[in-house]
Amino acid sequence: MPFSGFDIFIPVLAILVLLVLFAGIKTVPQGYNFTVERFGRYTRTLSPGLNLIIPFIDRIGSQMNMMEQVLDVPTQEVITKDNALVSVDGVAFYQVLNAPQAAYQVLGLQNAILNLTMTNIRSVMGSMDLDELLSNRDAINDRLMHIVDDAAQPWGIKMTRVEIKDINPPANLVDSMARQMMAERNRRAEILEAEGRKQAQILEAEGRKEAAFRDAEARERAAEAEARATQMVSEAISKGDVQALNYFVAQKYTEALAQIGSASNSKTVLMPLEASSLIGSLSGIGAIAKEVFGAPDNTSPARPARSTMRPPVVGPDQS
Incomplete structure (x- = not known):
């Protein structure tokens, strides 16, 4: 039995409808946002789940990861305020909050964040002395996070953390710092020892003073008792x-x-x-x-x- 044109058109139409449906149905996984472009212009953002677009007119522009991401900052050399050369590396954590801004406001989002972080690390750490650099790592991290976050805010991202992992001064500088620390500890030990001797001498002098005062008081009371006894004897004799x-x-x-009898210079009396x-x-x-x-x-x-x-x-x- 020969097929007519209508018999061929129906299956072809059904296949085209299925292709259109498949082209218009978009499934967005959890943790992602898709941008929709119509004739090359951004129109809307697809959230996680099942979404519909107009086939052959709308298309998916960028698939943005909305989860918090980690960006490794490579090692770089930084010259401190007191002209000390140190090697520094770190890590940055960021999260995309606005998918259209992250997709259309900057080209190469991760590369932009990386270069921004490295530049601010050199700026912040270069304005500090080496001793301050080694002892105030938390303050450096907090300062870097606020600076990079303010700079990356137009890109629709949020910098959650910027951490300095390692600060490595040169070997000769480390030896000098070790000798300086040892000298400082020896100085503190000598100061504490001198303070201890001072306190001991003060306490000993106060003890001698108290003993002399009590001896004088005892002699005074003994003299008063002797005088009182003599007076009583005189009064009794007068009576x-x-x-x-x-x-x-x-x-x-x-x-x-x-x-x-109790004299120490004689044994026989x-x-x-x-x-x-x-x-x-x-x-x-x-x-x-x-x-x-x-x-x-x-x-x-x-x-x-x-x-x-x-x-x-x-x-x-x-x-």
């Missing part, structure tokens, strides 16, 4: 109490004997008296006081002290 005088003299006499002589001396002193003050005789008569001195021994050669 006719001879026993107070006997006690006072016996106490001094006993203290004198104790000092003689020879005294021409015995224990009863001390009592006899006290009784004699009491009798004198009774005659002077006219006090009644309340004490027992003193016994004469016996002499304990032995006659000298005559040797064979002296007889």
